[in-house]
Amino acid sequence: MKEELLNTFGAQFEQPLIDEIAQTGKLHEITAGETIMDIGNYVRAIPLLLNGAIKVLREDEEGDELLLYYLEEGETCSVTMACCLGQTKSEIRAIAETETKIIMVPVQKMEEWMAKYKGWRNYVFESYHNRLNELLHTVDSIAFKNLDERLVEYLKKKSEVTNDNRIRSTHQEIAYDLHTSRVVVSRLLKKLEKMKKLELHRNHIVIVDL
Template identity: 60%
Template sequence: MVKDLEEAYHLTFEKELLREIAETGKLKTYKEGEKIIEIGDYVTAMPLLLNGAIKILREDKEGDELLLYFLESGDTCAMTLSCCLGQTKSEIRAVAETDTTLIMVPIAKMEEWTSKYKSWRNFVFESYHTRLTEMLDTIDTIAFLNMDQRLMRYLRDKAKINQNEEVQVTHQEIAYDLHTSRVVISRLLKKLELDGSIELRRNNIKINDL
């Protein structure tokens, strides 16, 4: 755990803070597709992502999901942090995009480190700013981009997160993430293939236009 922690956060935290995180944090592993946080859960610890990737989703009143953003190694979820400090229920769903390893930091330590370590304060504030920017970007995408542009952006993000130009995802999964129907996604994927932006294969989608 210590090695993975240092690899992910050595440029973010000083050695003493890394040592404290390793001593007090709880290591968690999740398989691809496994839920990490569910809407309505009370969140009692803040996740620090060591490796893998997580997608953060919001749900409307009808139960349809919307992808907000992805988290990568070295990230945390600011919305989860808010729930921890406010002791409120989670308003997001976190799902492992790939096999993922986390360290869960208890609330008491989060508050202690805020006053003790400048690097921790900076990390928390920067996380808030980054996630807010990403959510605003998501809103802009929904408001101003056509669905085919949203779809292409989604595929590029998936390729980046997985570090692979071949994305393993079903048409239905894309439809869930983009809050639309499978029929619409299938039609747009075919259009993108005809344009040469992607190649539709049996079990994956190859992104040509990264």
């Protein structure tokens, strides 16, 4: 575990902090599609992402989901940190987008390391900053962009985090993430196919030139 921690966080964290994370953290290997954290759960540990990708979703009162952002290698979820500090229930759902490795660190360590390690303080503040920017981007996208623009952005980002030009999501799953209907998503995908931007196949979508 320590070698993986060094590869992912060695440039940010002090060696004693790496040692403490290795001693107190628990390594979890998550399969694609598995729910890591759900809405309404109390958060007892902070996830540090060693590799893979996680999508973070919000749910409305009717149970419809909206994709907020992705977490990638070396990142953590600042919403989770806020829940930890406030001892409140999670308001997000985190699902592994790909095969993923995470280290879960006990919540008690967060405040201790804030006082003890500059690398940890900087990491926490940067995480809050990055997630806030991504949330603002999501709000701007919903408020100011057409759904076809949002769909293109979504497909590009999904391809980036999975490192694959094949999108293995159903039209319904994409609709859930974008908080719209499957019929609309299918229509827009067909339009993009006619424009030679992508290819639609039975179980996947191939990005050609988005």
